[in-house]
Amino acid sequence: MPYPFPDVSTAPITDLISLRGRRAVVTGGAQGLGRAICERLAEAGADLLIIDLDLGGAEAAAEQIATQHKTRAIATAADVSRTESIAAAADLAAEQLGGIDIWVNNAGIFPNAPVLDMPDEMWDQVFAVNTRGAFLGSREAARHMSQGDSGGVIVNIISTAGFKVGFPGMAAYASSKHAANGLTKSLALDLAPMGIRVLGVAPSYVPTEGNIAAAAAGMEAAKATGVELPDLDVMNQSLIGRTGTPDDIARVVLFAASDLSMIMTGSTLLADAGETI
Template identity: 50%
Template sequence: MTGAAWGLGKATARRLAEAGAAVLIADIDEEAAAQTASELAERYSANVKSVCMDAADSGSITAVADLAERLFGGLDIWVNNAGIPSFTPLLDLDDEEFDNVLAINLRGAFVGAREAARRMMARQSGGVIVNVASLAGVMGISEGQAAYCASKHGVVGLTRQMSIELAGHGIRVLGVAPGFSLTEKTMFIAEWDEETIKSCPIPGIGGSRLGRVGVADDIARAILFCASDLAMFMTGSTLLLDGGVAA
């Protein structure tokens, strides 16, 4: 899976390894990816490997798909999680930043899904592709999110379209759309005072209808569900994981 060295990706890799899957941790942070792979392999006695991958580079993604085939004998599950944020207001957003966000968040997901699907089709054994979108993929969220929202709306649409084209090959395609979730890199927000949280325009940062903020494992559990036979009659859908914020 991509973007799996930390955060939502690491939590998902942990759940997959715990469930007995062989997992390839692909991330641009090579050192963190290797550390995560070593940690999960030891904890779950699982086959977990790591590789450096740049989600903006199609050749790098293709190389990861090739490596996964060589290491594990084929691909059954592909999770597109790699992504970057953008906080630049619309009128200050230049072409370069916009293109870079879409290259990683949207084109990276497209290339990953395409390469996984090619290999799944060649084996004629079906498979599951899970795309990590966002609450920003179904609604506008706050100032400075034009590039990010555009990329994640694209991931939701891509998920629907890919499900149509791949269903005949036994390949299910699902999306998950997390709201704000605490991870290693956002945990500092839990220490904000009440007034700072109230003034923050990001939906869900102060909690949800369920009375708490989301955590990485909330998303990981949903991805594990999508990848499992429990979701075997689901394809094309994007599951909203926001604790009811958008309701």
Template identity: 55%
Template sequence: MAIADVTQVALSDLISLKGRSAVVTGGAQGLGKAMARRLAEAGASVLIGDLKAEQAQAAAAELSAAYGGKVVAAALDVTDSASIAAAADLAARELGGLDIWVNNAGLYPNVPLIEMTDDAWDRVMAVNLRGVFASCREAARRMIEAGKGGVLINVVSTAGFSGVAPGVSAYVASKHGVRGLVRQLAIELAPHDIRVLGVAPTFCETEGNTAALAQLPDRVRQEIAATLTSRLGRVGVPDDIARVVLFAASDMALFMTGSTLLADAGEVA
């Protein structure tokens, strides 16, 4: 198998996801919902998976009404491999296949190192790292069985490139792990025409990020806010990241795998 040469394909067709199906974990709100929105707008059928099942149902109904495509919801716990497998099977059954899987679900707790318990550390790893691994495994199994290739997109964060702030050691460690997983899975899955990419957002204004920021000391919060608004003139919004995910999912990025795309307004530069 080999990636197609799309030199003669029209730009509008390269960005289109018509006829493809996608799963977005943690898709009921924030970054995940914005990603699901852009994928649906591009023509994909979408499954929104989230612990908040009712909120996922509401998001699915909203996007289906807005874009006219098939958008379904599923209760999804990424710490439970059986739950992930059930969501993958549902997508294959209800959407006619599985072409794109976006691992967006994540935790961002703020706990100083000396106060962090083993259970708190393990919880972050279970969601942010093991959940990504298990989701990639289940999605890849079905993509390989179907024989059509696919795309796995893992949300990494700029925390996958450097330290961030006091109290987020588990988060930073988990995101470095996800970035490494992107590189390794790209090697393993390339023979099956499955591309694996990371997308690393900087801080964006979402429900979860706003709550996480509120946990930080005033001085740290003010420093972060000043840094984030000094580069491109504003703080990021979810659609800034969703557009990068759409690019990664589409044939515009067909010759890319193993990379983590920075959507960071220059934070890591």
């Protein structure tokens, strides 16, 4: 029999959006989209474990967030592509925060190269972080979530590259994000009996430290194939009159992580300003 997800139809809006008493883990949370996601989850009341390769950055983010939002925030360094590393981080969240209710697979890498010039190592690394990392994080989160009786929510940060290819040189990245999109659906099917919902959020281009560098590399990769691309302002297909911000994406993640989205699992929400229409 499927797990009976609660009917929250009579709950007030303040309760639906509140994460008070919940424990959230965000990978790649030291900067960019991950940092914005941490900020919104903490503002809604969640305690946090921030995972990042940059331990100093994660610790600084955790300290600032804990002070500003009066929640508990801790940090650890972990490599999301390594089973033992991500398992240790999940165990830390369970031990220090008392459990895991929300897990956001945000960590990702986005090198670009023309297909004929792409080394095997680049392809393997992109899949190791973007796809294997999402799987390992989800598996460890589910192991902890399934130990209680309240289930949980896993949110995978996909990309519009999980639906379309924006420019040449994206073979590894786009393939990894298409795979992560499919993984989201499969996880939702497998984990629903445990009371665990799984959703994806697919942002379009948002100017963060990592995305700016990746976009520049993508332009160079495209030029190497003889394709001249317009600048980023022209490439932006936003229908809302501006480029998205990290907080635009963080608010969608908050919706996915909260009881506002209780009826949803297996879907990927396009946070793309209409780009993929």
